[in-house]
Amino acid sequence: MAAVATQLIAVPVGVIKQFGPYGPEYEIVSAAPMEDGMQMVNIVIVRTGETLTYPLLDALQDQEAL
Numbered sequence: 725m726a727a728v729a730t731q732l733i734a735v736p737v738g739v740i741k742q743f744g745p746y747g748p749e750y751e752i753v754s755a756a757p758m759e760d761g762m763q764m765v766n767i768v769i770v771r772t773g774e775t776l777t778y779p780l781l782d783a784l785q786d787q788e789a790l
Contacts, residue, residue: 733780733781735752735754735755735780736752736783736784737752737753737754738753739751739752739788740752740770740788740789741783741786741787741788741789742787742788743786748770748771749769749770749771749789750767750769750776750778751767751768751770752765752766752767752783753765753766753768753775754766756777759777759779762779762780762781763779763780764779764780765777765778765779765780765783766778770789
């Protein structure tokens, strides 16, 4: 059986990011359960209040909102 990486990355709660250079802004609100071996975060879309689960590694790569 192969080893599985289980190291968790710190979740930057309260940080406001955006999807790409022109996408909507979102706030990271908390860590979420792992999905398919990926660490997830709960986010809220600032304009609409919609809540989503989003991969943490994607959130870390998104730019902070200006």
